[in-house]
Structures are given as structure tokens and as C-alpha cells.
Amino acid sequence: MTRRVIAQGTFDILHPGHVHYLRDAAALGDELHVIVARRENVTHKRKPVLPDRQRRDMVDALSMVTEAHLGHREDIFVPIERIRPDVIVLGHDQHHDADGIREALAGRGIDCEVTRASAREPGYEDELLSTGRIIDRVLEERGDAASEN
Numbered sequence: 001m002t003r004r005v006i007a008q009g010t011f012d013i014l015h016p017g018h019v020h021y022l023r024d025a026a027a028l029g030d031e032l033h034v035i036v037a038r039r040e041n042v043t044h045k046r047k048p049v050l051p052d053r054q055r056r057d058m059v060d061a062l063s064m065v066t067e068a069h070l071g072h073r074e075d076i077f078v079p080i081e082r083i084r085p086d087v088i089v090l091g092h093d094q095h096h097d098a099d100g101i102r103e104a105l106a107g108r109g110i111d112c113e114v115t116r117a118s119a120r121e122p123g124y125e126d127e128l129l130s131t132g133r134i135i136d137r138v139l140e141e142r143g144d145a146a147s148e149n
């Protein structure tokens with residue numbers, strides 16, 4: 001039987017932390033399906049810089065990913081009902097409550113484990129493992145580019 005795994009997130013400007021999370025998730029099964037959050041549903045932090053389809057296409061191009069899907073606009077359980085995963089992997093720092101998700105899955109009759117991935121620590125000095133920190137670095141390094149050129 002094919003064991004299907006779901007990972008999810010915003011994935012705005014890919015970095016090695018994303019690769020670590022998706023490798024961790026892929027190792028738990030045979031197929032890795034990734035749900036990419038819709039811009040309108042990213043409400044807990046700054047909105048992504050890149051368009052929905054571009055974020056989906058970049059994740060889809062990664063070798064450990066079977067398929068990347070744009071998330072549903074209103075109901076996050078719709079893609080899960082379609083993909084029918086055996087396990088959902090939350091990111092190490094995601095605000096979602098694993099028990100709450102387990103209850104919602106049970107309520108919809110979806111039999112699926114919920115687990116959490118490990119964190120990647122920087123592998124060398126200066127490795128940037130956060131989209132927010134990459135954007136801060138761009139602003140520090142290039143924020144005054146218009147006045148220089």
C-alpha cells in the first residue's frame with residue numbers, strides 16, 4: 001500500500017529549512033503531497049511576497065515532492081479529503097495544535113496520524129533559515145539600491 005504524507009506551509013522564498021522539513025516529511029512515506037497556503041489565508045504573519053502559483057511551482061520542482069497543491073480558500077480539510085493521507089506532518093514551529101487537527105480529522109472520518117518535523121539549525125555561520133530573515137537581509141543589503149544606481 002502506498003503511504004501518503006502531507007506537509008504544508010507558505011514557502012515564500014525557499015531556503016534550507018524548507019528542504020529539511022520536506023525531507024523529514026518525505027521520509028515518513030512513499031508519496032509527499034505539499035499544500036501551499038493561499039495568500040489570503042496567511043494571517044498570522046506578513047503576507048508572502050511571491051504569488052500563490054509561483055510558490056506552488058517551486059515546491060513542486062523539488063525532488064522529494066510528489067505533488068504540490070494550492071490550498072483551499074475556505075476549508076483546509078478539503079485537500080486532505082481528496083489526497084487521503086496516512087500522515088500529516090506539522091512544521092517544528094507551526095502554530096497549529098496537533099490535538100485540534102486530530103479531532104477535526106476524526107470528526108470528518110479521516111483516519112490519519114498527525115506528527116511534527118524536527119528543526120534544522122544553521123549548518124554554518126550566516127546560513128539563513130527563515131524567509132523573514134532573508135527579506136530583512138535583502139532590505140539591509142539592497143534597501144538603498146535605488147539611491148546608489
Ligand SMILES: Cc1cc2nc3c(=O)[nH]c(=O)nc-3n(C[C@H](O)[C@H](O)[C@H](O)COP(=O)(O)O)c2cc1C
Nearest residue numbers: 008009010011035037038041042071072076094096
Ligand atoms: C493540515 C493543514 C492543512 C492546511 N490546508 C490549507 C489549505 O487548504 N489552504 C490554505 O490556504 N492553507 C492551508 N493550511 C494553512 C497553511 O498551510 C499554514 O498553516 C499557514 O498559513 C502558514 O504556515 P507557515 O507559517 O508555516 O508558513 C493548512 C494547514 C494545516 C496544518
Ligand SMILES: Nc1ncnc2c1ncn2[C@@H]1O[C@H](COP(=O)(O)OP(=O)(O)OP(=O)(O)O)[C@@H](O)[C@H]1O
Nearest residue numbers: 009010011017021091092093119120129130131132
Ligand atoms: N529552519 C527550519 N527547520 C525546519 N523546518 C523549517 C525551518 N524553517 C521553516 N521550516 C518549516 O517550513 C514550513 C514552511 O515554513 P514557512 O513558509 O513559514 O517559512 P519560514 O521561513 O519559517 O517563514 P517566516 O520566516 O516568514 O516565519 C513550516 O512547516 C516550517 O516549520
